Amino acid sequence: MQPWGILEERKLTNTVIFVDDEEDVRNSLITLFSDIDMRVLSASSAGEALSHFQREEIAVIISDNQMPGMKGIDLFTKITEISPGTMKILMTGYEDIATAVDAINRGEAFRFITKPWEDDALIQTVQEAIMRYQIVQGLKQKDESTLRSLAQAIELKDPYTRGHSESVVRYASMIADALKLADEVKKEIRYGSWLHDCGKIGVTENILNKNGPLDEYEFEMIKNHPRWGADVAVQANMSENIVNIILHHHEKYDGSGYPSGLQGRTIPYTARIVTIADVFDALTSDRAYRKRFAPEKALGIIRMMAGSVVDPEMLDVFLRECLKICR
Numbered sequence: 522m523q524p525w526g527i528l529e530e531r532k533l534t535n536t537v538i539f540v541d542d543e544e545d546v547r548n549s550l551i552t553l554f555s556d557i558d559m560r561v562l563s564a565s566s567a568g569e570a571l572s573h574f575q576r577e578e579i580a581v582i583i584s585d586n587q588m589p590g591m592k593g594i595d596l597f598t599k600i601t602e603i604s605p606g607t608m609k610i611l612m613t614g615y616e617d618i619a620t621a622v623d624a625i626n627r628g629e630a631f632r633f634i635t636k637p638w639e640d641d642a643l644i645q646t647v648q649e650a651i652m653r654y655q656i657v658q659g660l661k662q663k664d665e666s667t668l669r670s671l672a673q674a675i676e677l678k679d680p681y682t683r684g685h686s687e688s689v690v691r692y693a694s695m696i697a698d699a700l701k702l703a704d705e706v707k708k709e710i711r712y713g714s715w716l717h718d719c720g721k722i723g724v725t726e727n728i729l730n731k732n733g734p735l736d737e738y739e740f741e742m743i744k745n746h747p748r749w750g751a752d753v754a755v756q757a758n759m760s761e762n763i764v765n766i767i768l769h770h771h772e773k774y775d776g777s778g779y780p781s782g783l784q785g786r787t788i789p790y791t792a793r794i795v796t797i798a799d800v801f802d803a804l805t806s807d808r809a810y811r812k813r814f815a816p817e818k819a820l821g822i823i824r825m826m827a828g829s830v831v832d833p834e835m836l837d838v839f840l841r842e843c844l845k846i847c848r
Contacts, residue, residue, distance in 0.1 A: 720750025
């Protein structure tokens, strides 16, 4: 089952369009994606591609750059005006990589693929682009059932985190209730807990599921997921509290966390709440590199994190509440 299969009933499109003036290239791409669960269109020119956008919603466009009439990068500029949410992937030859990188840096493209492409890499890139599109569009709906479906779809990338977001919601809501926070803040904590790992859509599955320690490059990729997720939430006009949860749930109370190295109460309080929930559920869940800890053992471990990883005052609240249900 593809990650976006869960989202079909939410009417979030999985339509992609390949644009290339060479018929053999278009046919190869259509064949490559014929067994992938997505709707595939093709166009031989920028003008033909634009006519598709006038008629229907398209999640991802994959276009050659060097085409007669209008280059792919110029086509992307026009598509941004018509369909700003569409994810754009530029296909280019090695001699034109600088153009592709510049397009990404300017925000005009999501990724680039060089010709000749590697099949698995292209499939994965297109799948990630569809998922990112659906996450942004789903977040814009601000519908709880859609947000839960998005969280479940993200978790399909990592079998060890199945059900993780629901558990984080439960623990974080428990703290929020005990602190008697306003109902709107409780809702934002619930939404942020569901979506805290949405940036993992930008991390490859072989890194997420690696059975062993990550090397320096792999860990840097993991450390990027809060920024990627927060960027998606900003695009979807989510509230500041939700963005802060996504961006800062891996900060540590002593300042040694990521991505910003915030310390103590400079870490937004909503993120400090979700960090406790996230850490406790991780301790009580199986991971690729270890088995779960029993709740009693996990409570002892998280106690030792007070003042270093987690906010000690909020941890006291969690421990009081958790002892009521975790025994």
